[in-house]
Amino acid sequence: MLHPNIELRKINDEIGYGVFATKPIPLGTITWALDPLDQILDCHAAEDPEDQYNGDLTRYTWVTANGQRILCWDFGRFMNHSCDANSYGPGGYPFEIAVRDIAADEELTCDYATLNLEKPLVCQCGSPRCRGVINPKDLKDIAPTCDILIRTACTRIHEVTQPLWHWVVNQNKEIDHILHHPDSIPSVMKHWWLPAQPTITHNRIGS
Numbered sequence: 001m002l003h004p005n006i007e008l009r010k011i012n013d014e015i016g017y018g019v020f021a022t023k024p025i026p027l028g029t030i031t032w033a034l035d036p037l038d039q040i041l042d043c044h045a046a047e048d049p050e051d052q053y054n055g056d057l058t059r060y061t062w063v064t065a066n067g068q069r070i071l072c073w074d075f076g077r078f079m080n081h082s083c084d085a086n087s088y089g090p091g092g093y094p095f096e097i098a099v100r101d102i103a104a105d106e107e108l109t110c111d112y113a114t115l116n117l118e119k120p121l122v123c124q125c126g127s128p129r130c131r132g133v134i135n136p137k138d139l140k141d142i143a144p145t146c147d148i149l150i151r152t153a154c155t156r157i158h159e160v161t162q163p164l165w166h167w168v169v170n171q172n173k174e175i176d177h178i179l180h181h182p183d184s185i186p187s188v189m190k191h192w193w194l195p196a197q198p199t200i201t202h203n204r205i206g207s
């Protein structure tokens with residue numbers, strides 16, 4: 001579920017829509033949290049080229065470290081990528097936090113490299129820090145910076161209004177302990193999806 005002070009706006013024909021703050025959202029605010037209406041789909045859900053939903057699933061789902069596809073039921077599925085994103089998720093937790101103050105009318109953005117992007121994406125984020133093409137493997141390069149931003153933002157988590165707090169606590173009972181020890185917040189590298197290795201079947205010689 002997205003933060004309530006967000007609305008959907010058209011950006012242009014190429015990028016499509018994006019989500020924008022209607023009021024300032026301070027550093028440390030939870031901007032998105034997994035909620036029970038979000039669909040958790042099997043990782044193979046978008047593999048059938050004959051499936052009429054294939055394109056939508058590839059475009060609108062993101063992949064967790066377990067290889068599950070998350071399809072947000074609300075405007076969360078319209079969050080665009082920025083190479084200088086204002087929202088990131090701590091490793092292993094299904095929520096995102098504002099890593100700087102987000103002004104009214106500013107677009108809420110995340111970094112697709114933290115969401116197991118499947119194919120490289122030519123980026124139009126317009127940031128001076130734009131990487132040009134977003135690659136799934138960018139995660140290891142951006143992780144140290146993301147981790148500092150996230151850990152700093154988490155130190156503010158109890159100082160700002162948190163409309164999404166109950167969704168975070170409901171799904172992560174130990175979260176409060178972790179947030180009181182920011183250095184123990186897992187790295188974004190924990191989002192990395194390591195697909196299970198294929199099982200090697202040994203054919204018997206001569207069979």
Ligand SMILES: C[S@@+](CC[C@H](N)C(=O)[O-])C[C@H]1O[C@@H](n2cnc3c(N)ncnc32)[C@H](O)[C@@H]1O
Nearest residue numbers: 015016017059060077078079080081123124125
């Ligand atoms: C989850 S959707 C986001 C919503 C999308 N803008 C829309 O209106 O359908 C992901 C798609 O948005 C576009 N997109 C998101 N961030 C982008 C960026 N920084 N540069 C170019 N396209 C982007 C790409 O087409 C991407 O596959």
Ligand SMILES: [Zn+2]
Nearest residue numbers: 083123125130
């Ligand atoms: Zn970019």
